[in-house]
Amino acid sequence: MRKINPQRVFDTPCKHSGLTRSDSFRPEGLLSVSTCMDTDFRQEMAEDVLSGMTGSVKSIPCKYLYDAYGSRLFDRICTLPEYYPTRTELEILDRNAHLIMEFFTEGEGSLIEIGSGSDLKIRSLLKGLNREGARHVRYVPVDICETSLLRSAHRLLDDFPWLCIHALVADFTRHINHLQDGRKLIAFLGGTFGNFTHEQGVALLKGFAGIMSGRDRMLLGIDMLKPPGIIEAAYNDQSGVTAEFNRNILRHVNHRLRADFRLDDFEHLAFFDPDREQVEMHLRARSRISAHIAEAGLCVSLEPGETILTEISRKFSRMRAMDCFDQAGLVPVRWFTDANAWFSLVELAVRAG
Template sequence: MSPFQLTRTLPDDAAGAALRADVLHGLTHTPKELPPKWFYDARGSELFEEITRLPEYYPTRAEREILVERSAEIAAVTGARTLVELGSGSSEKTRHLLDALTGLRSYVPVDVSESALTGAATALLDEHPDLDIRAMTADFTRALELPVTPGPRLVAFLGGTIGNLLPGERQAFLRAVREMLSPGDALLLGTDLVKEEDVLVAAYDDAAGVTAEFNRNVLAVIDRELGADFDPDTFAHVALWNREKEWIEMRLRARQTLKVTIRDLDLVVPFEAGEEIRTEVSAKFRQEGVRNELAHAGMKLSEWWTDSAGRFALSLSTAV
């Protein structure tokens, strides 16, 4: 069996330090905000998996449809011998690419969660025993020094996760990706597309209330990790479409006037009734906008594939 190698680039307390910094900044900011990465503790990850199976939540199914239909074409166009996946998680969707990339020699999954990386690697090695897996615990939004692996390389950033970055953050991220690319390498990017408002809002505010529980779970994370006394039930889940910026915003709205104590930060946070915490931005895209953002980062869009309903896109781009 091929060895599984894990490179740790994050300090032992990196997650704890980042959480403290994000909560201190976000809950003393006006308006209040928290980054969406803190949804994903064990419970949050379970809830998100449940969300992906809901009838309202189309992105996972739409992207999987494209991968099933286009992975062979992606393999033929790129000739990739190394697949680098940013924010790899369970690597579930990646299996379509791994099966199609017949010349693949190395897989480099990058994620902040060591447990997710080791679990995914164990499963993948059963299916691809000769695959050289070089996993990295790292923050993919920052510059990465990738291991030496055979080229050409295909860098994949799937799931529409790029939509969780604000415009300035997206440009910084895409420039960092551009720096990873050598001649012949390519970026495979997943982007959710602009569509009818009712379809978009329903995907983030399902009838069963699973997304509402997922949203409020971030407060449970802060309670557990930072000794806070949030009562998640005192906050209502809100999802709305920002037409001007073409993104969905998820928020938590205080149902009443209250104060929250965060012991580990020695911080008391007041809330007025109706005051909100923005917990996620999920930008939706148009082809021309994706093309322009890639161009500003020094990449050229060369391929564009959508699902049959035109809801989601995978694009392929190369360095210029």
Template sequence: MPSATHDSKNYTVENRLPAGHFARALRADVAAGLSATPKALPPKWFYDAHGSVLFDRITRLPEYYPTRAERMVLRAHATEIAQLTGARTVVELGAGSAGKTRLLLDALNDAGTLERYAPIDVSPTTLGQSGEALSREYPRLRVTGTVADFENELPLPPPESGPRLLAFLGSTLGNFGDEERAAFLARLRAELVEGDALLLGVDLVKDAGRLVRAYDDEQGVTAEFNKNLLVIINRELDADFDPGAFDHRAVWDPALERVEMRLRARVAHSVKIPALDRTVDFGRGEELRTEISVKFRHDRLGEELAAAGFTLERWWTDQPQRRFAVLLAAPATT
């Protein structure tokens, strides 16, 4: 049964995931993804301990601009966001270490409205560490973390205590395909009430060369990050993937306006996955898609938000480069 993993005066971390959730989910995703044509796996499985370290390195690479650009926007406009929302509670999906979120917390704290920070993440360790740090940095802030898979559950705190700001940063929205994204935005809208607001960070359409370089750096860190997915499957499902038998690829799809990360088989070979009682064949040059990262335009995203029941109220970019946008949307009134 789900249980609280930590409880102290200033913060709590509640685990709402049933025992064995990730083992079952990984088995299901690998079974479905490696049976599909073309083969594909969701990017959420990148982030074991080593994958998280690699991704942190990626965010500091010269080619990978999104993290720096988003931080620039938040730094420039956090005070305005605080004034516009008057949020008492900040809810963050996929919170991680809450590094960029501190800019929002500082602005809301300075405005005198902030009472609660409610991060939602799949990692109890990360939530516990960030909760402990935040409780020291903001002694009057109530931190209520929840371990949950927000793709399946949205455990938002109730709205009775005042306006909530729901933050979904890092352009994680781009990891959803069109239909998944529409359904996800509709789910967010269903959880929000008048006075609440949604804060999204999204990467923008730009020069294809710059986009591809962000996912295929010269040092090969992203390639190692991508191949680490195979290491995870080997460890968790007793598979025998040879990461060296695959090449990392990053491809820009101009029709769908998204970057795809792929692993291309160097030679024809078979992979045994005993935990699934199956063997998966790869042809020479066959690709396994491991991530999509949709890039956005103002008008297109505005239409998607409107279809989900939101009104786009503000749109900020990292001036003058305009690589990345942070936008504020509110539940549309009828």
């Protein structure tokens, strides 16, 4: 793990308090940034893209949707009228943050946010802290997108100048063991858990369970099954932001791997598969397409109508979710939901014994 020079971050004045970082009342430093992405990210992406694009169904892992531009587009998606998950989850968080954050009243600990993205939801949790909790909490956002991580940290420090942040640029599928020991509440919010197949999701949860002691907790967001029309609308917004977000994965591949995909050659396709209980997001070739991905040493061709799978988003029944928790050795302690039961936030602990 390598430290990133925090200077550029410390130099930023706090808009609301009028203080600079060094003036603040916790002079030991409010923000440090480390990265686990020391190994050549480009090399890893090349391997992932090579294996995805040569499989029986062409695919690119959804984590590559999130370069700096992709992260900004996702923030916009969260504000769209069709995109119910964010406002529904926020409503649950706003209502229950004080209960969830009681965790920090009892003693010092880390609030680790996995795939943190924008600072929107963590604000809601931080507002639920009481005075004692605010003294005890340390915030550890973890995201693959450094730009988004730093932008969110800046914004948080503007409004919570007392907050101690240790940001980690990391791939949570590979670097979970870099998360520090000590009391922790792991927040894995949004529908990100749903981006993994059952087997991958269980493996991921097992990884988290492996770094949790009996007193630690995990707060997991899961998007629940609901009428397919509502789900499909959320991934096919009228303004086309999700389509732009989807096509951006090719822009990212072009940029990092010296590929020559033409984005206009692909149309956005997102649908709910009731058998698999998941949304699938694809890019569909409008015509016969050939592209060269230089860093992966690969020439790909697609027939007209052939697709590249860019994301799955599973929707859960309580039973299906319980099955994942059980297989991962986790048990629900509290289950928070909204009036329609469209979204759930489940507080999990490791199973005793």
